[in-house]
Amino acid sequence: MKRPKLKKASKRVSCAKRYKIQKKVKEHHKKLRKEAKKSGIKKRTKKDIGVPNSAPFKEEVLKEAEQKKQELEELKEKNKLAKQKERAEKRKKGKETAGAEEEPKTKKAKKAEKAKVQREARAAVAKEKSTKAFRCSELKKVIEASDVILEVLDARDPMGCRCPQLEEAVLKHEGGKRLFFVLTKIDLVPRDSLQNWLGYLQAECPTFVFKSSTRLQDRTVLEKKQADVNGTVDLSRAGASYGCNSLMQTLTDLASKGDGESMLKIGVVGFPSVGKSSIINTLKGSRACIAGVPRGLTKCMQEVHLSKKVKMIDSPAIVAAPCNSxxxxxxxxxxxxxxxxxxxxxxxxxxxxxxxxxxxxxxxxxxxxxxxxxxxxxxxxxxxxxxxxxxxxxxxxxxxxxxxxGAKLNYYSKVPERQSLPPYLTEAMVTELRTGLDLDKVKMANEHIITRIRSPYASSSILFNSKGMTDGLLSFTEVPAETPASVDEEQQEEDIIEETEDAKQIEDPEEAETPDTHTVQTQKSQQKSSRKRTKGKAKPAFVNIDVLASQQKSDDAYDFNTDFV
Structure with a gap:
C-alpha cells in the first residue's frame, strides 16, 4: 500500500539546524547594533507634549504636576537617608558581634593548641617506647617480676629463636627462676621434624607444644553459655587451639605447690612474631593482648590474670644484637x-x-x-x-x-646433632628444672597433640638452613657504637659481581647462554682466587679499540682491492 502524499511539509527540523539558525539570527542582530552605533543612530525618547494652551485650568494642572514632582524627590531623598542609616546600624552590629566572637575563637584556639600538645606528647611516648633501651628495660622488669619464664620458640626454626643471653640470665638468677620452652606454630611443620625438635629440646629444658587459637573468642559469659547450649561451631572462625590444657594444668600444679597466698607469675618472652601475645590470649580465652601480623606490636609489659593463682606477664620482643648473621x-x-x-x-x-x-x-x-x-x-x-x-x-x-x-608459610629446619649442653647449662640445672613436674604426663600430652594435629608433608615444605641461636641484648649499654657487617668483604664483592652479571642477562636474554654448572663454579673460583691475588694491587686495564687493526688481523676480513666479476 502506497503512502498518501502529504499536502504540507513538516516544520520539524533537527536540533543542530535549529541551534544554527538561532546563532545566525543572534549574530545578525549584533551586527546591526554595531553598525547603528558607528553611524550614531540612537533611539529617540518620546517628547513630553505637555499641556496644550487650549486646555482649561492649565496653570493649576502645571502647579499640581510640579508639586507631585517635588514630593517624589523628597520621598527619594528620605529613602536614601533611611538606607544609609540602616547600613550604618548593620556595620555597628557587625563590629559588636565580631568583638563578642573573639573570645570563643580564642577558646577554640586554646583547645586546638592543647590537643596538639597532647598529640605531640603521645607521639613522644610512643617513640620512647619503641626505642631499644625501653624494650630492654621492660624485658628486665618481666624477668625480675616472674617466677617462671616461658621462652616462646617458632617450631619452624627453634634454634634461631633461642637467645643464649636470656637463658643464661634466667638460669643464673639469684631468685631461682624456672625456664620452660613453648613450641608454637606446630601446624606449619612436618610431623617428623616436630618430633625430632621436641626430643632435642626436652633434653635441655621442659618443652610444651602449642598451637594458638586465631578465632574470635566469645567476649561475654552469656555468649559462651549460648554457644555451649546450641552446640554449634561457627565455620567462619579459625580452628581451635592445641596444648592449652596441658600447659595450663602444669602451671596450675606449680601454683598450688607454692605458697597459698602468693600468685604464680609467668613471664612470656621471645623474639618478634613468635606468638607470645597469642599464647596469652588463647589461655585467657579472649583478646587481652594485642596480636597481629606486624612485628613489634607489644611495646611494654602487661599483666593478665588467668586465675586466682596464675598471672601471665606479656613482654616486648627481645632486641637482636647487630653481630648476628x-x-x-x-x-x-x-x-x-x-x-x-x-x-x-x-x-x-x-x-x-x-x-x-x-x-x-x-x-x-x-x-x-x-x-x-x-x-x-x-x-x-x-x-x-x-x-x-x-x-x-x-x-x-x-x-x-x-x-x-607470620603463621602462613610451611618451612622447617634440620635438627643439629647432639654434642653437649650449652656452657651456661649443667646437668644439675636440668634436673632442677624438671623437679615438681610430671614429665610423663607432659610427654604423653605432647605426643597426643602431635598425632591429632594436621601437619604438612615435607615435600610441600621449604627446607631452611638455620644459622643457630640468635644473640640478644638485655641492656642498651651492650649495643656497640659501630655495628659490624653481617657479611664479609669477599661475600659482598661476590654479590656485587653476581648482581651485575644477572642484570646483564636480564637486559640481553637472547645473548645469554646457559653454561654448565661445573664451568660456572670453576669460573667463580678462578675469579675469587684472582681477586685474592690482586686485592689491594688493582691496576687499570687497557683495551685495544682500533677497529681497522682488528679487521686486518682477522682472516675473514673483506679486501676492497679485489674485484669480482
Missing part, C-alpha cells in the same frame, strides 16, 4: 620496621638459605636468576603494580617477609 637479623629483629634495613636486602639473604626449586613450587613463580627477578615475578603474580604497570618490589618484599614471620 643476616638471616637471623631479617627474621628476628625490627630493623625493617624501624627503617634501618631495606626489605629487599632481607629477602635476598633469606633466598640464599633456601632451595630455589622449593621456593618456585611454593610461590608458583618461574625460574629466577636473583632476588630482584623473584620479587618482580611475585609482584606480578600477586598484582602488586605501580603506575604504568611497574611491579612494586617493595610491597612484594614486605609480603614475603610477613609470610616467613
Amino acid at each position: 643476616g638471616v637471623n637479623m631479617a627474621l628476628r629483629s625490627l630493623q625493617i620496621e624501624e627503617n634501618e634495613k631495606s626489605p629487599l636486602e632481607a629477602v635476598k639473604t633469606l633466598l640464599r638459605e633456601c632451595n630455589q626449586r622449593q621456593i618456585m613450587l611454593e610461590y608458583s613463580v618461574p625460574n629466577y636468576r636473583n632476588s630482584l627477578e623473584f620479587l618482580i615475578f611475585y609482584a606480578k603474580k600477586r598484582g602488586f603494580l605501580q603506575k604504568g604497570a611497574v611491579p612494586n618490589t617493595e610491597q612484594a618484599a614486605v609480603t614475603f617477609l610477613n609470610d616467613w614471620t
Whole structure:
C-alpha cells in the first residue's frame, strides 16, 4: 500500500539546524547594533507634549504636576537617608558581634593548641617506647617480676629463636627462676621434624607444644553459655587451639605447690612474631593482648590474670644484637620496621638459605636468576603494580617477609646433632628444672597433640638452613657504637659481581647462554682466587679499540682491492 502524499511539509527540523539558525539570527542582530552605533543612530525618547494652551485650568494642572514632582524627590531623598542609616546600624552590629566572637575563637584556639600538645606528647611516648633501651628495660622488669619464664620458640626454626643471653640470665638468677620452652606454630611443620625438635629440646629444658587459637573468642559469659547450649561451631572462625590444657594444668600444679597466698607469675618472652601475645590470649580465652601480623606490636609489659593463682606477664620482643648473621637479623629483629634495613636486602639473604626449586613450587613463580627477578615475578603474580604497570618490589618484599614471620608459610629446619649442653647449662640445672613436674604426663600430652594435629608433608615444605641461636641484648649499654657487617668483604664483592652479571642477562636474554654448572663454579673460583691475588694491587686495564687493526688481523676480513666479476 502506497503512502498518501502529504499536502504540507513538516516544520520539524533537527536540533543542530535549529541551534544554527538561532546563532545566525543572534549574530545578525549584533551586527546591526554595531553598525547603528558607528553611524550614531540612537533611539529617540518620546517628547513630553505637555499641556496644550487650549486646555482649561492649565496653570493649576502645571502647579499640581510640579508639586507631585517635588514630593517624589523628597520621598527619594528620605529613602536614601533611611538606607544609609540602616547600613550604618548593620556595620555597628557587625563590629559588636565580631568583638563578642573573639573570645570563643580564642577558646577554640586554646583547645586546638592543647590537643596538639597532647598529640605531640603521645607521639613522644610512643617513640620512647619503641626505642631499644625501653624494650630492654621492660624485658628486665618481666624477668625480675616472674617466677617462671616461658621462652616462646617458632617450631619452624627453634634454634634461631633461642637467645643464649636470656637463658643464661634466667638460669643464673639469684631468685631461682624456672625456664620452660613453648613450641608454637606446630601446624606449619612436618610431623617428623616436630618430633625430632621436641626430643632435642626436652633434653635441655621442659618443652610444651602449642598451637594458638586465631578465632574470635566469645567476649561475654552469656555468649559462651549460648554457644555451649546450641552446640554449634561457627565455620567462619579459625580452628581451635592445641596444648592449652596441658600447659595450663602444669602451671596450675606449680601454683598450688607454692605458697597459698602468693600468685604464680609467668613471664612470656621471645623474639618478634613468635606468638607470645597469642599464647596469652588463647589461655585467657579472649583478646587481652594485642596480636597481629606486624612485628613489634607489644611495646611494654602487661599483666593478665588467668586465675586466682596464675598471672601471665606479656613482654616486648627481645632486641637482636647487630653481630648476628643476616638471616637471623631479617627474621628476628625490627630493623625493617624501624627503617634501618631495606626489605629487599632481607629477602635476598633469606633466598640464599633456601632451595630455589622449593621456593618456585611454593610461590608458583618461574625460574629466577636473583632476588630482584623473584620479587618482580611475585609482584606480578600477586598484582602488586605501580603506575604504568611497574611491579612494586617493595610491597612484594614486605609480603614475603610477613609470610616467613607470620603463621602462613610451611618451612622447617634440620635438627643439629647432639654434642653437649650449652656452657651456661649443667646437668644439675636440668634436673632442677624438671623437679615438681610430671614429665610423663607432659610427654604423653605432647605426643597426643602431635598425632591429632594436621601437619604438612615435607615435600610441600621449604627446607631452611638455620644459622643457630640468635644473640640478644638485655641492656642498651651492650649495643656497640659501630655495628659490624653481617657479611664479609669477599661475600659482598661476590654479590656485587653476581648482581651485575644477572642484570646483564636480564637486559640481553637472547645473548645469554646457559653454561654448565661445573664451568660456572670453576669460573667463580678462578675469579675469587684472582681477586685474592690482586686485592689491594688493582691496576687499570687497557683495551685495544682500533677497529681497522682488528679487521686486518682477522682472516675473514673483506679486501676492497679485489674485484669480482
